Amino acid sequence: MLITEVKSALIFQDKLKKDQKAEAIKKVPGLLEIAAFTFLYSGTFVGPQFTLAKFRSFVDGAWLDEKKQPKQSAINASLRRFLGGAAFLILNLVGTAWIPNSYFNTPEYYVSGTSIILSVFLLGKFSKRS
Known part of the structure; x- marks a missing residue:
């Protein structure tokens, strides 16, 4: 690049x-x-x-002010990033307790995934086009 x-x-x-x-x-x-x-x-x-x-x-140093300090604090951005990561961690833990990882290797999961892909294809094929 x-x-x-x-x-x-x-x-x-x-x-x-x-x-x-x-x-x-x-x-x-x-x-x-x-x-x-x-x-x-x-x-x-x-x-x-x-x-x-x-x-x-x-x-x-173009991103610094005249006192050679950063123009804005990074505390808010880093706090938001931390809270987003913590929320993802909690959702992941709750999700794996609800649906275990072993489910994704079962034949039922693969069959349901195939039917979803087929329904998306058929929806696109037979939908009205304007």
Whole structure:
């Protein structure tokens, strides 16, 4: 993805859209910057989740205010993420108590899944189209 961003920014500058021009890479990154961007903590397992331009602005401190402090607190966002994870954990525990994991390996489950897929297909085939 990084190589396509560099190529499109350097070669196809006149064909880029407004938002692509804002994120375009004006200076080719060095090996150290590529390593820092690739192996950043948040993207280690799944890859980069933002562009190199946003990474550079983060490293340069553009996200800080004049006192070199973050512009807004991350406590609310992290609390919401924690509560969402806790809710999912509780729903998962209650769900596995209600429907055990072994049910998903039974023939009844596979037959019911086939009938659902068949009904979705038939619904799409015989529904009125306007």
